[in-house]
Amino acid sequence: MTRCFYLFTYSQWLRRKCGCPERYGRVGAPINGGAIKRFAAVVFTTLWAFAAQSATLYATVAAADDETVIVALGDSLTAGYGVVANDSFTVRLEAALRDAGVSARVVNAGVSGDTTAGGLARLDWVLADAPDLVIVELGSNDGLRGLDPAEMEANLDAILSRLADKGIPAVLAGMLAPPNLGRAYGEAFQAVYPRLAKRHAVVFYPFFLDGVAAQPALNQPDGIHPNPAGVRVIVERLTPYVLRALADIEQPSQAQSR
Numbered sequence: 156m157t158r159c160f161y162l163f164t165y166s167q168w169l170r171r172k173c174g175c176p177e178r179y180g181r182v183g184a185p186i187n188g189g190a191i192k193r194f195a196a197v198v199f200t201t202l203w204a205f206a207a208q209s210a211t212l213y214a215t216v217a218a219a220d221d222e223t224v225i226v227a228l229g230d231s232l233t234a235g236y237g238v239v240a241n242d243s244f245t246v247r248l249e250a251a252l253r254d255a256g257v258s259a260r261v262v263n264a265g266v267s268g269d270t271t272a273g274g275l276a277r278l279d280w281v282l283a284d285a286p287d288l289v290i291v292e293l294g295s296n297d298g299l300r301g302l303d304p305a306e307m308e309a310n311l312d313a314i315l316s317r318l319a320d321k322g323i324p325a326v327l328a329g330m331l332a333p334p335n336l337g338r339a340y341g342e343a344f345q346a347v348y349p350r351l352a353k354r355h356a357v358v359f360y361p362f363f364l365d366g367v368a369a370q371p372a373l374n375q376p377d378g379i380h381p382n383p384a385g386v387r388v389i390v391e392r393l394t395p396y397v398l399r400a401l402a403d404i405e406q407p408s409q410a411q412s413r
Contacts, residue, residue: 223259223401225252228274228281228314229292229328232363234265235386237375242383247390248397255398262286270296271310278317288400289318290326292363294347298332304343308351315355326400327352328363328393358400360393 227233227245235243249261264281266273274293281289291314297307311327318325329348332341352359364381366388367373373385381389 221258223257223288224262224284224286225259225288225290225397226262226264226281226284226286227290227292228278229265229290230269230274230296231265231267231380232295233290233292234263234267236267236380237377238381238383238386242386244386244389247386248394251390251394252397255394257398257401259401265292268296269293270300270302271307271314275310275314278314282317282321282323286323287404288324288326288397290328290397291315292328292330294330294344295363298330298336298344301336301340304332304340304347307344308347311347311351312354315351315357319355324400324404325355325357326393326396327355327357327359329359329361330363331368358396358403360396363389363393365389365392 225248227248233244235245240246243263244265245261245263249259252259252261262284264277264284266277271293274291291311293311293314294307297304315325315327327348329345332344334341336344348361349359351357362368367381367385369378370385371378373381373388375382
């Protein structure tokens with residue numbers, strides 16, 4: 156009923172706009188040929204505009220379907236702690252990929268303070284975005300809390316296994332343990348990442364904060380989280396590894412299409 160009312164109102168508006176009589180065929184109501192032409196022209200223009208908008212919407216949806224979805228599963232380093240959204244890791248990475256000719260949407264799945272156990276617990280939520288690639292950046296908070304590297308390895312192993320089961324490739328970003336936890340802890344911690352990368356045959360970026368850690372000019376006052384300049388350095392160094400992972404995705408798909 157509401158739709159009919161709006162259609163009736165719209166038709167009345169068109170008639171008044173064109174100078175058409177309220178009803179045609181009524182006894183004594185002259186038929187104005189010019190008004191009919193104007194009425195037809197307005198209707199045609201309206202329908203043409205609607206068709207153009209529909210075509211634009213279809214093209215937008217089609218482009219979205221072709222877009223590569225990358226999820227950054229991590230902690231405050233990927234969440235963008237302490238920086239504005241436009242300077243966050245995921246936004247900067249998306250821009251870098253676009254500059255490299257890759258149409259990709261980078262989803263920010265970083266949670267400040269998250270550990271490898273937390274990342275594993277919310278993995279199903281991450282997979283709801285149906286990603287084409289997942290960047291796994293977890294472990295820094297395990298190290299800050301002095302958690303057992305064996306447990307960290309088990310959590311990361313479970314995450315990478317789940318991704319493999321879903322056929323989703325990954326980039327594994329490594330981390331270093333705080334030096335105050337001792338040499339033995341640091342070595343055990345650091346050995347986890349290359350071992351998992353080899354086991355799961357994923358692209359491995361050895362240290363997420365490479366070139367940024369311990370550089371005051373690239374970090375916020377806390378000395379832990381990168382500032383906008385630091386984020387740019389991280390993205391610049393990590394982007395080639397992401398491109399390599401995306402290239403690995405393309406190669407099997409091209410082989411299957413032959």
